[in-house]
Amino acid sequence: MKVSLLTYTQEPERTVAAAARLCYSPVGVEEILEKMDEERQKNFIKKLWDLNHLSPFEHVSFTFGIEGVSRALTHQLVRHRIASFSQQSQRYVVEQNFNFLIPPTIANSSQALEIYQQVLRAIKEGYLKLIEMGIPAEDARYLLPNAAETKIVVTMNARELLHFFEVRLCSRAQHEIRTLARKMLEEVRKVAPILFEKAGPLCETRGVCFEGPMSCGRLNLQDEGGS
Structure with a gap:
């Protein structure tokens, strides 16, 4: 599996922090940006996390090139509807020697x-x-089977990425898409470490689990002081 961050909103953390600051400021966005140093960016983003005010995260997006994954994976991936997808076509591309997972x-x-x-x-x-x-x-x-290898370009905004990581980094997520989520998180943390500092499965980010009787039990272990 190969995951590349092809492009992303420049200065993503500054953009998110400025958008959030505008909600509470009498001055315009240009003046806010002039005063937005790294420390203020960091503080604002952490405050957004604490308040669960994540709409400013929607102002920045990230585009990934993904190769060496199966059609079984992309059928799961495209269920994340607040995203854009461009996938290699089996209609126009003749699979003379298709690879499989x-x-x-x-x-x-x-x-x-x-x-x-x-x-x-x-x-x-x-x-x-x-x-x-x-x-x-x-x-x-x-x-052609679900095992057939495919390639896809995916764009998500930061808020949708956080949701994607909450769901797909869960230990109960299917192994291939969990690997994809890990690789995508590694890529975005290189360019926006503060935005994605707390990204992870729901049990880590929000202290909740919606898997019910199918839960891995990790959250209960944490509540009991286990590892």
Whole structure:
């Protein structure tokens, strides 16, 4: 899996802090920006966290290039609706030699891996035969599995990213999208460490868990003084 931060709102923390300050200031945004030093930025962003006033985070966005992930992952990813997506098309791109992802549970079992690879080889063979017969790629793709490797460009604002991290860094999130979330968080922390200082699963950021009986129990352990 490869995750690259392609572009982002310049001076994201200054932008968020200035937007928040404007809500409480009689002066204009230009004057606010002139006085917005790093210490004020940091204090304002921390105050926003404490007040759960996160609408100013929506003024900055981050665009990622993501490669080496499965269609199973992107089907989960596009459920985050306050975002923009541009994905490699199986309609227009002929998958002459498509790569595929192997889940760890299958990779760790020689018997399961043999079955998995056998089926994928058959799918690939059938797909290529259909293409050779003149079947359009948009119809031949019906054979392609969730395991097929894909590429996608994703843009989210900072507030939606925080929500994404709360949900997808949870220990109960599916392993591949959890790995993606970790890599995305690593990237944004390089350019906006204060904005994403407290980013993480809900049990860490808000001290709550909505998994009910399916909870990993981590929050209860923390409440009891465990590790």
